[in-house]
Amino acid sequence: MITENKSDLELVRDFHRVWHPCTQHKDFETTPPILVERAEGIYLYDRQGNRYMDVIASWWVNLFGHNHPRLNEALTRQLEKMAHVMFAGITHQPAIDLADSLVALSPPELEKVFFSDNGSTAVEVALKMSLQYWQEKGKTQKEQFAYLKGGYHGETLGALSVCGLEIFRNKFEKVLASHLPVEGPDCFRCPYGLQRESCNAECFEPMEKALSENSDTIAGVIVEPLVQGAAGMMMYPPVYLKKLQTACESLAIHMIFDEIAVAFGRTGSMFVCGAHDLRPTFLCLSKGITSGYLPLSATLTTDEIYSAFYGETRKLFIHSHSYSANPLACAVANETLKLLTENNFLESLKPKIAALKEYGKQFDSMEGEFRQTGMIAALELTKKKKERFAAEKRVGYQIFLEGLKRGLFLRPLGDVVYFIPPLVITEDEIGVMLNTAHDCIDAILK
Amino acid sequence: MITENKSDLELVRDFHRVWHPCTQHKDFETTPPILVERAEGIYLYDRQGNRYMDVIASWWVNLFGHNHPRLNEALTRQLEKMAHVMFAGITHQPAIDLADSLVALSPPELEKVFFSDNGSTAVEVALKMSLQYWQEKGKTQKEQFAYLKGGYHGETLGALSVCGLEIFRNKFEKVLASHLPVEGPDCFRCPYGLQRESCNAECFEPMEKALSENSDTIAGVIVEPLVQGAAGMMMYPPVYLKKLQTACESLAIHMIFDEIAVAFGRTGSMFVCGAHDLRPTFLCLSKGITSGYLPLSATLTTDEIYSAFYGETRKLFIHSHSYSANPLACAVANETLKLLTENNFLESLKPKIAALKEYGKQFDSMEGEFRQTGMIAALELTKKKKERFAAEKRVGYQIFLEGLKRGLFLRPLGDVVYFIPPLVITEDEIGVMLNTAHDCIDAILK
Numbered sequence: 001m002i003t004e005n006k007s008d009l010e011l012v013r014d015f016h017r018v019w020h021p022c023t024q025h026k027d028f029e030t031t032p033p034i035l036v037e038r039a040e041g042i043y044l045y046d047r048q049g050n051r052y053m054d055v056i057a058s059w060w061v062n063l064f065g066h067n068h069p070r071l072n073e074a075l076t077r078q079l080e081k082m083a084h085v086m087f088a089g090i091t092h093q094p095a096i097d098l099a100d101s102l103v104a105l106s107p108p109e110l111e112k113v114f115f116s117d118n119g120s121t122a123v124e125v126a127l128k129m130s131l132q133y134w135q136e137k138g139k140t141q142k143e144q145f146a147y148l149k150g151g152y153h154g155e156t157l158g159a160l161s162v163c164g165l166e167i168f169r170n171k172f173e174k175v176l177a178s179h180l181p182v183e184g185p186d187c188f189r190c191p192y193g194l195q196r197e198s199c200n201a202e203c204f205e206p207m208e209k210a211l212s213e214n215s216d217t218i219a220g221v222i223v224e225p226l227v228q229g230a231a232g233m234m235m236y237p238p239v240y241l242k243k244l245q246t247a248c249e250s251l252a253i254h255m256i257f258d259e260i261a262v263a264f265g266r267t268g269s270m271f272v273c274g275a276h277d278l279r280p281t282f283l284c285l286s287k288g289i290t291s292g293y294l295p296l297s298a299t300l301t302t303d304e305i306y307s308a309f310y311g312e313t314r315k316l317f318i319h320s321h322s323y324s325a326n327p328l329a330c331a332v333a334n335e336t337l338k339l340l341t342e343n344n345f346l347e348s349l350k351p352k353i354a355a356l357k358e359y360g361k362q363f364d365s366m367e368g369e370f371r372q373t374g375m376i377a378a379l380e381l382t383k384k385k386k387e388r389f390a391a392e393k394r395v396g397y398q399i400f401l402e403g404l405k406r407g408l409f410l411r412p413l414g415d416v417v418y419f420i421p422p423l424v425i426t427e428d429e430i431g432v433m434l435n436t437a438h439d440c441i442d443a444i445l446k
Numbered sequence: 447m448i449t450e451n452k453s454d455l456e457l458v459r460d461f462h463r464v465w466h467p468c469t470q471h472k473d474f475e476t477t478p479p480i481l482v483e484r485a486e487g488i489y490l491y492d493r494q495g496n497r498y499m500d501v502i503a504s505w506w507v508n509l510f511g512h513n514h515p516r517l518n519e520a521l522t523r524q525l526e527k528m529a530h531v532m533f534a535g536i537t538h539q540p541a542i543d544l545a546d547s548l549v550a551l552s553p554p555e556l557e558k559v560f561f562s563d564n565g566s567t568a569v570e571v572a573l574k575m576s577l578q579y580w581q582e583k584g585k586t587q588k589e590q591f592a593y594l595k596g597g598y599h600g601e602t603l604g605a606l607s608v609c610g611l612e613i614f615r616n617k618f619e620k621v622l623a624s625h626l627p628v629e630g631p632d633c634f635r636c637p638y639g640l641q642r643e644s645c646n647a648e649c650f651e652p653m654e655k656a657l658s659e660n661s662d663t664i665a666g667v668i669v670e671p672l673v674q675g676a677a678g679m680m681m682y683p684p685v686y687l688k689k690l691q692t693a694c695e696s697l698a699i700h701m702i703f704d705e706i707a708v709a710f711g712r713t714g715s716m717f718v719c720g721a722h723d724l725r726p727t728f729l730c731l732s733k734g735i736t737s738g739y740l741p742l743s744a745t746l747t748t749d750e751i752y753s754a755f756y757g758e759t760r761k762l763f764i765h766s767h768s769y770s771a772n773p774l775a776c777a778v779a780n781e782t783l784k785l786l787t788e789n790n791f792l793e794s795l796k797p798k799i800a801a802l803k804e805y806g807k808q809f810d811s812m813e814g815e816f817r818q819t820g821m822i823a824a825l826e827l828t829k830k831k832k833e834r835f836a837a838e839k840r841v842g843y844q845i846f847l848e849g850l851k852r853g854l855f856l857r858p859l860g861d862v863v864y865f866i867p868p869l870v871i872t873e874d875e876i877g878v879m880l881n882t883a884h885d886c887i888d889a890i891l892k
Binding site for chain 1: 456457459460462463464465466467468469470471472479480481482483484485490500502504505506507508512513517518521522525526527528529530531532533534535536537538539541542545546549557558559560561563564565566567570573574577578581589601602603604605606607613614617618620621622623732733738739740741747752755756757758759761762763764765766767768769770771772774775840846855857
């Protein structure tokens with residue numbers, strides 16, 4: 001791997017020193033990571049000037065493209081005042097403005113905003129608030145969470161304890177709190193033989209049963225609304241969430257919406273809950289909140305929850321991170337919300353969403369399913385009769401490597417090739433993205 | 447609370463929208479948070495121009511003062527290239543440089559660096575790596591961690607499960623994995639009647655027993671070296687850590703050093719482990735790593751650990767955060783390390799450390815203990831015979847309020863008034879800080 005090339009020498013340093021997330025480093029022996037030097041709009045550039053389209057928006061975070069002049073300016077403007085200050089006993093304008101905007105943009109029941117650093121912590125905060133709420137209310141037996149078997153909510157051990165996916169859990173099962181996994185929607189392989197466009201979420205049955213049979217012990221239920229991301233962009237209809245809301249309201253169970261991956265225009269609306277008239281008790285936000293600039297997250301909740309912690313000193317909610325409500329991140333988030341709400345930005349996504357659908361039709365001839373929710377599209381590749389490829393074949397990984405050769409940074413989840421580009425991608429670029437992906441897949445499957 | 451004053455109107459918005467960490471919001475009815483508008487050096491300024499000394503370095507994070515030209519420049523220079531890019535399948539220069547520097551500055555056994563966002567996640571990563579290591583090695587019964595009853599390691603539920611302090615745990619006990627709490631050092635109230643300056647860590651006895659009796663099931667032991675911060679800046683001598691190392695090495699137990707609060711010059715050296723010739727298996731870093739600018743953390747470990755995850759695909763370490771190794775944060779961290787290592791900076795702390803000691807003598811006449819480890823000083827206030835004040839008296843909180851009147855932002859832990867100023871504080875400012883704190887305490891206790 002070592003050559004005279006400066007870039008390669010840096011890759012050797014990387015190999016010797018850096019432990020990358022979710023990476024089998026042995027793969028780097030043959031294909032080292034791309035050394036990205038700069039980024040602009042929807043493109044990443046390596047040191048040699050090779051260009052890669054950021055097809056998955058750098059782990060689903062980037063909305064307005066890299067190196068955006070207004071986001072850069074918002075950051076530097078705040079930097080001139082202060083980078084950071086602690087957030088207990090102190091407040092600051094960027095956080096106040098951001099909390100106010102998030103409350104204004106979300107369903108009316110959500111009134112309070114708690115800031116933390118990433119999606120996992122946003123979920124941990126919701127879980128802890130829910131648990132403590134029931135304790136303060138004397139319902140101390142409510143200490144369990146229901147979650148979907150396809151659900152993903154982060155990888156700190158609390159968040160992981162409500163994650164349904166075996167691959168994330170299996171090495172750590174012994175230290176995970178025991179909660180209640182429930183069979184969730186699986187529209188591609190619907191056991192009821194129905195279609196997500198026309199069904200009545202008949203698959204809500206196991207959740208209905210789990211909640212009604214355990215309502216005394218269940219504090220809350222957590223879901224990724226509409227799209228179960230890490231499970232392979234499994235998409236399901238809003239009627240499932242309507243039924244969930246009805247059940248939660250009648251059984252006094254908190255409804256926790258993890259919109260970390262789907263909020264801020266990603267499905268075509270600001271928030272899934274708002275677009276579908278849903279009223280979660282907790283709304284967890286992160287990723288796109290800073291348009292892919294800086295780590296920041298928020299957990300929104302109701303005054304009913306907040307008021308249970310208000311009063312005596314011993315009732316307070318004890319959870320902190322040193323950089324909670326980091327002013328730089330809040331400033332970028334405020335500018336992100338401006339970009340999302342001005343000039344009918346969300347409206348401007350409609351032709352792009354249509355383009356994703358249109359160019360997606362070329363996958364109809366492949367085995368599997370092309371599915372789409374707003375600006376998220378995914379192609380689940382299978383053998384005949386929806387049969388999965390053998391894991392050892394690493395079909396998704398081969399497609400990833402092929403994508404690199406053709407200027408796409410894809411990162412399939414197993415054999416699900418997915419597309420979560422920055423929202424500023426153009427219709428033409430959507431065409432290039434899907435056409436090139438098609439070529440990559442063809443090259444590997446043939 | 448509402449007046450015509452713009453600042454007050456913003457505080458009303460804060461009160462209605464923001465849920466602050468570790469805060470009983472009812473206190474804001476009488477004393478709202480300070481609305482900090484800008485910060486410079488060791489001072490915070492509110493909208494009216496009132497100045498507060500940042501005595502606790504914004505939750506122990508700030509090393510080089512606010513609004514530091516070189517840190518600002520490092521951030522904007524990186525911003526021109528890219529704010530962020532995902533860190534799986536991709537790498538970038540700021541992360542490579544930072545990993546390389548951290549490895550160079552830490553004990554030679556630590557060779558690999560895993561980045562995450564905050565102290566809690568740095569600890570969660572160490573716990574998860576340790577657990578999985580033993581699984582990959584076939585020692586699947588090693589699934590427990592020993593921790594100190596005075597230990598604090600963060601508040602996500604995994605980190606909280608190895609936190610010994612009841613106040614952080616008690617509402618969440620039912621969802622915490624069961625690990626092994628061990629009586630740790632308590633030098634102020636030493637049960638052996640010894641002095642920390644001259645003892646031989648006789649108090650290691652319970653840990654020795656716990657580890658030797660449970661070595662088959664213990665994966666690792668986690669400690670805050672030298673200073674147990676959240677417990678009230680409880681300080682103990684390095685000989686305890688030497689004994690811990692001997693025990694861990696002979697019993698095949700991982701030693702996890704949580705240096706989140708004590709690294710980067712805080713105790714006078716770069717890392718506690720390096721200064722005392724200790725060889726932890728995992729070193730958790732955060733807080734000062736960006737000198738108080740941006741959330742970032744790192745978990746360092748050995749090649750022995752790393753190699754257990756190298757090879758087959760199924761062995762990889764599955765843990766990720768979207769903003770892992772954020773380039774902006776890494777760039778600021780690289781500049782922070784430059785500032786720490788050039789011009790004999792650590793050497794320059796010596797007269798400051800001496801000044802803290804000298805000015806601290808004025809507390810000798812008070813009941814309690816003034817203690818110090820490097821640039822950390824703390825005054826534990828008690829009644830006669832080391833008896834604690836009643837919690838309802840909120841002595842520490844009264845001192846906090848008095849501090850605000852006199853231009854100090856203190857935030858006592860219970861009745862422990864502590865001082866963790868930015869490292870760039872001058873000797874004169876140390877005098878002002880401790881003299882003013884003395885006046886505040888006098889005003890409250892008389």
